[in-house]
Amino acid sequence: xxxxxxxxxxxxxxxAMVCRATGITRANxxxxxxxxxxxxxxHLVDRRRCLVTGRMAWxxxxxxxxxxxxxxxLTDYEGYPxxxxxxxxxxxxxxxxx
Numbered sequence: 001x002x003x004x005x006x007x008x009x010x011x012x013x014x015x016a017m018v019c020r021a022t023g024i025t026r027a028n029x030x031x032x033x034x035x036x037x038x039x040x041x042x043h044l045v046d047r048r049r050c051l052v053t054g055r056m057a058w059x060x061x062x063x064x065x066x067x068x069x070x071x072x073x074l075t076d077y078e079g080y081p082x083x084x085x086x087x088x089x090x091x092x093x094x095x096x097x098x
Contacts, residue, residue, distance in 0.1 A: 001032045005041065008062040012045045015060070016052040036062070
């Protein structure tokens with residue numbers, strides 16, 4: 001778990017990106033991610049295309065240094081928070097292939 005905490009302290013990454021960079025299996029990462037969420041150490045940064053899978057995914061971090069308070073503004077778009085001031089027009093179009 002310390003590997004994930006340290007990696008996400010210095011990088012914004014999706015789960016797939018963390019697994020590739022650290023060598024942790026996806027199943028173990030999911031378990032660690034849930035544990036970090038429960039104690040409030042994992043933060044959602046932004047939802048954009050993953051560099052590994054090419055799909056829309058949440059980018060995660062364990063450090064909010066450099067982020068302003070009020071980073072997220074709540075919207076009714078599927079209940080997900082959005083980063084204030086970012087354009088989400090590409091998320092509203094689900095025409096990409098699965």
